[in-house]
Every structure is written in structure tokens, then in C-alpha cells.
Amino acid sequence: MATVPKVPLGRQGLEVSAQGLGCMGMSAFYGPPKPDEEMIELICKAVEHGVTLLDTSDVYGPYTNEILLGKAIKGIRDKVQLATKFASVIENGKITGQTRGDPEHVRAACDGSLKRLGVDCIDLYFQHRVDRKVPIEITVGEMKKLVDEGKVKYIGLSEASAADIRRAHAIHPISAVQIEYSLWARDVEEEIIPTCQELGIGIVAYSPLGRGFFSGKNISEFADSDLRKYEPRFGSENFQQNKRFYEKLVKLGQEKNCTPGQLALAWVQHKGAVPIPGTTKLKNLEENIGALKIKLTPEEIKAVEDAVPVEEVKGDRYADMSKTWKFNSSPPLDTWTGTKQ
Template structure:
């Protein structure tokens, strides 16, 4: 298996593995939690292969994914060489996702994550979604205090608009923005990616395999476990699936020519977006982990990239990324600082 190299993420000094590991599906969202022993073994396999950036959030479970990661990293030697990224800002309450960004919540969430992860400092701490009731300057002010207190090293945002990123970065440097970026989610290329590059902010691409669709196509969509969040997503609905199947088939045909799997080709495309981009594919199977790391060996020519982008244009996938009303960067702008009354 290829050893994953290290790269700089953002311009604040953070170094991470060129490919990270998204841990969400081990505990939540994509069906029932997987056996703890197996998931710890998977994480250790990733570490042995050079993956050092591990991504989680307090809402995954909720809380159970951070607890799992804490157990996997227990022991100073393992922890020393890792970059733990977690997030705050979303609570799952009464069947709905609620977003919070007020200072008291930020601090309480950080303290909770530190305990569950069994660490003294979070390497990269993201605001998971933007609280549209709280000026971003207020939320960032509290995160800045947590940096000064040594509880977090680097600050990130997830699913933030370009204007939100600019306002946040003016309060404290943003090291990374996490966003959905893949061959079937390219809307971020218009404004958000250029803004990150202008400001020297690293990019962490989640769901780089189209939530698994670019690995197995309709077969995956037809075999989702009960309770799998993806059953509700517009792109997996019958009215959109037939169109999206054609996208998968065209990617698969190019993968055959390149001598790799569709998932490796899709991941290689993300890697080829620049040395400031780190994809964090998630998996619960060691074989898939090995395949994902193998994408680092897939060489794409400018002609390959052009061909892929012609079949996977910005509007190639049918259906929105999320259900109506789900918080994303499209509605992440926060009120002006002058409106805040503590």
C-alpha cells in the first residue's frame, strides 16, 4: 500500500496527511453503528498507512464517534503523530438539526469534545454550520480565546459562504474550510474555493466519493441500511437516480481505461485540484481504505481532467445536495456585528 505523504494545510503552519479519514459513518448517519473493535482496527490500519488527519464531530452519534476516536488514539505515542479534527455547532434535537454559535455554547462544546476524545488540545476545530442568529465575529471571538488558552491549535469553518469566510478570517486566521467537493458536487468552485485560495486557507473535501455513489453507483443506493441518512437525500431519489447512474457509468468507463476503480478515479480528481486540497473519504472497511489510499498513485493528465470535467459538469448530477431547509453555505450568512446584544 502507498504511504500517504504529508502536506501543508493552509498558511498557519498545520501539516497533515495528503488524504484524511472521515470517521462519521463508523458511528452514525450511514446506518447503525459498526462494531467498535473493527472500527478501532480500521483507524489503526489507516495510521499505519500514513493517514494522520482524522475527522469527526460532536454531532456524530451524537458524541459516540468522538468517544470511539478517543479510544483508538489512547496512548501518547499514537496521539503524538496525529491531527484530530472535530466540529461543534449542530445539535440533533427533537428530530431536527439545530445550529448554535453563541460563546457559551462554543466553550461548552469544546470542553465536551476534549473529554470524549481524551486529549488536551484539538488540532483543528471547525464551526460545523453557521448560526444565522449570531454574528460570525462573536463565534470567532470565542474560538480565538480557546486558541489562546491552548485548547485548540487551528480554527476551521465547514459549509461557510465566501462572505462568512472573509468576516471570520478577519477576526482570527482560518486554517481550513471543509466543504463538499467531488465529481458530482462542484458548486463550490465558483466562489468559495477562489476565496479560500485568495486568503491562504486550506480546503478539506468531504464526501469526495459522492457519499459512496461514485464507488458503486445505483447498486449502493439500492442497498442502503435502514436509517441511512442518504435515503432522504434528493440525489438518491428515483426521479434523479436514473440520470445520476449515467454519470457513474461514464466515470466507470474512464476508470477502466486508466486501470483503476471508479472510486480511485473520483478521488484522484479531487487530489488533482491542487496541493491545498485534502480529501477525507470515509469508510468502514479496510479494503476500501486501501483502495482510497491507492488513489494517490493514479496519475491524471490534463486531458484526463478535461474529459472528467466535461462529463461531470457543475450541473451533471440531478438533485440538491441536501433536503430543503438543511443548513449549508447557501444560507450561512450571519447578522452584522452591530446587531449583537450579549
């Protein structure tokens, strides 16, 4: 049944499915958590189809998404590549909004994720956000120790600047950078993607469907607990202006006999990234996988990009942009005193 081919992610030897599965929305941030049994069945179906890169984080829930994945992969561990992340400070089950990249936190977070996932090794371990208080060399130095100890196979960064990616890669090879990359989030093409291409680092594209925008999600569909309801691009005035881009994709998709969401995913895939669209429905999973069959000519790629002129997109991608690569960078190494966060 497997239909999704494998591709190298970076130059360190990691192989993953050409499209992954973002699991966050099953447990957190996009409305109420979905029933475990249904999500386990969906994850297993994804793996049967060849979608083997499963993406989670300790902050999703917090913790509950990793626990869910741990249940889902029982008996199929050897068929999947598990990616999880650390950096968020969680106290008494609550997300504090703080970030830690000090060695003590790196190690404790990894041990916690291993236990919740029920595995003895994480395939791809990401620093979820850069700690502005800890030099990235210190964080990655501890991640390197986890690799040496066999707790982690490959390491990655998320929402890191090009400068931090270079500094990190000098300490230990970075296999992948996870970054928001979609038709309406293309600023990473200026520095981050060229840097990764130069260094042989793979790109994992999160929110490749613009948090559901390019698959037709409307703000009226979101529950009150869905964070998208409060994001600038989905705000009523901005949404009214932005939806014209979706309508253009609908027309282009009709010409290619595909949905606008498939067209948006095909574009990301043609850019050489591994997208990790999230879903909680089997029909959406199958639609996303179908995007892998879509071939785009250079002229079609340009037409798709022209349909979504990024300079005309209304609103930032987050209500709080301070945790993104544009406003987050690690301090110089010579400022590190070794103090606990």
C-alpha cells in the same frame, strides 16, 4: 508502511496527511453503528498507512464517534491530527436541528469534545454550520480564545459562505474550510475556493465520493436508517439518470487502470483539496489510498469533468439545503446584543 505524504493545510503551519479519514459513518447517519473493535482496528490501520487526519464531530452519534476516536488514538496521539466540530444543539442525547455559535456554546462544546476524545488539545476545530443569529466575528472570537488557552491549535469553518470566511479570517486566521467538494458538487469553485486560495486557507473536501456514489454505491444497499436513502440524488428517478455519470467514470477508470472511485478522488486531490473519504472497510481504505498514486494530465482532468456535467446532475445534494453555505450566513456584527441563544 506509511504511504500517504504530508501536505500543508492552509498557511498557519498545520500539516496533515494528503488524504484524511472521515469517521462519521462508523457511528452515525449511514446505517447502524459499526462495532467499536472493528472501527478501532480500521482507524489504526489508516494511521499505519499514513492517513493521519481523522475527522469527527460532536453531532456524530451524537457523541459516540468522538468517544470511538478517543479509544482508537490511545497510544498514538502524537501521530494523528484530530479534527472535530461544534454548532449543533444536542439535548438529552438528541439532535434538535438548531445551531449555536454563541460564546457559551462554543466553550462548552469544546470542553465536551476534549473530554470525549481524551485529549488536552484539538488540532483543528471547525464551526460545523454558521449560526444565523450570531455574527461570525463573535463565534470566531471565542474560538480564538480557545487557541490562546491551548485547547485548540487551528480553527476552521464548514459550509460557510465566501463573505463569512472573509469576516472570520479577519478575526483569527482560518486554517481550513471543510466543504462538500466532488465531481457532482463543484459550485464551491465559483467563490469559496478562490476566496480560500487568496487568503491561504486549506480546503478539506467532505463527501469527495459523492456519499459513495462514485465508488459504486447503489440505493438498494442502504439500510432504512441510512440518510442517503432519502437524499434527492439517490431518489429512484434521479438515481437512474445520475448513474450514467458513474458508468462514464467506469470507462475512464479502465483506461487509467483504476476504479471510478479512485478517479473521483484523484480529481479532488488534483484540485488541491484534502479529501476525507469515509469508510468502514479495510479494502475500501486501501482503494482510497491508492488514488494518491494516480496522476492526471490537464486533458484527463477535463475528460473526468466532462463525464459528470454538473448542470445535468439530478437533485440537490441535501433534502434540506437550508443548512448549507448557499442559504446560511451570519448576521452583521452590529446586531449582536450578547444575549444567550
